[in-house]
Amino acid sequence: MDYYKILEINRDASASDVAKAYNKLSLKWHPKLSKLDHNTTYHHFCLISEAYEVLSDPIKRTFYDKYGEEKLKEGFFANGNLKGGYSFAGNPEEIFEKFFGTSNPFAQLIDTNGSENHGTLFSHAFGGQNFPGIPGPQDLEIQVECTLHELYNGCAKTVSYQRQILNKDGITTRQITETKEIKIDRGIETGQKIVYKELGNEAAGFKSSDLIFQIKETPHPTFKRKGNDLLYIAKVKLANAIAADPIQIVTLDNRKLQVPVDQIISPKYVKMIENEGMPIFQQDEVKDFGKPYTFGNLYIRFDIQFPEDLTESQKNRIKDILLEGQQQ
Secondary structure, eight states: OOHHHHTTOOTTOOHHHHHHHHHHHHHHTOTTTOOSOHHHHHHHHHHHHHHHHHHTSHHHHHHHHHHHHHHHHHOOOGGGSOOSOOOOOSOHHHHHHHHHSSSOGGGOOOOTTSSSOOOOHHHHHTTOOOOTTSOOOOOEEEEEEEOHHHHHHOEEEEEEEEEEEEOTTSSOEEEEEEEEEEEEOTTOOTTOEEEETTOSOOOTTSOOOOEEEEEEEOOOSSEEEETTEEEEEEEEEHHHHHHTOOEEEEOTTSOEEEEOOOSOOOTTOEEEETTOSOBOOOOHHHHTTTOOOOBOOEEEEEEEEOOSOOOHHHHHHHHHHHHHHHHO
16 A cells, blocks of 8 residues: 555655645545545545554654555564554544544635645644634734834834744744834834734744734823824913013924014914924835935914912003003
């Protein structure tokens, strides 16, 4: 009996090739799936199971390759074990269940033409693939908190996270802690994602999921971001507001920005300064051409600080001045 011919593989086939062949042919000839008569189907199902049982076992396969089927079934080997000889137990259903992790062939919706298809956790351990019905590992999403200062200037952050990896048996998993340094580009926004393909969680029978770092902006005490624009609340005393005195703002890149004011500051007054907002995020392909950053705008609103206490004389003088101004 030529076990390699039964499984439709070459003699130099790897353990993975043996498993893939069984994966495909055991479903093709499973009595519950085959359309042929039961006797023919079961005969082939047993042959495939026997061939797989021998060729998936390194000791049996080595003996079979060297001495053939007859000597394999007669036995002996001594120090390399085997001894009493191999005999197929006539248990193809048990072999099927051990391989697929279930006795139900309908759970294994595998394409029998040998193309990239789906298998189970057990089939993966022997070289199979994933199958529909069992979800693959979820993408590993890590939230990365960044200050507005970091988002304005760009930075590098070292992030620690836990991910699931396969053990050496190719089936069970464990959690490990890893660290990764990620680059935060200027102008990147909260909610944006930095994706590392297939560096996330692992699971038997599936490609690794993606590792995704999602940006979350932390509140700033004086600036607030609105897309590419910045909003700044300037606290000014009532006297300075009336005098339309200029104000000074320390920007997110630590410049001291002098802002002229061309009218009396009222609670509804908003001052806009072009190109003093956030740097507009550039995709990698744009940055490669050395294109300079463009910026959004800065909008300044004013929190007018009224005096907490005035004498009657001061109140009257202010009142007279204001009333005089309204009459002009």
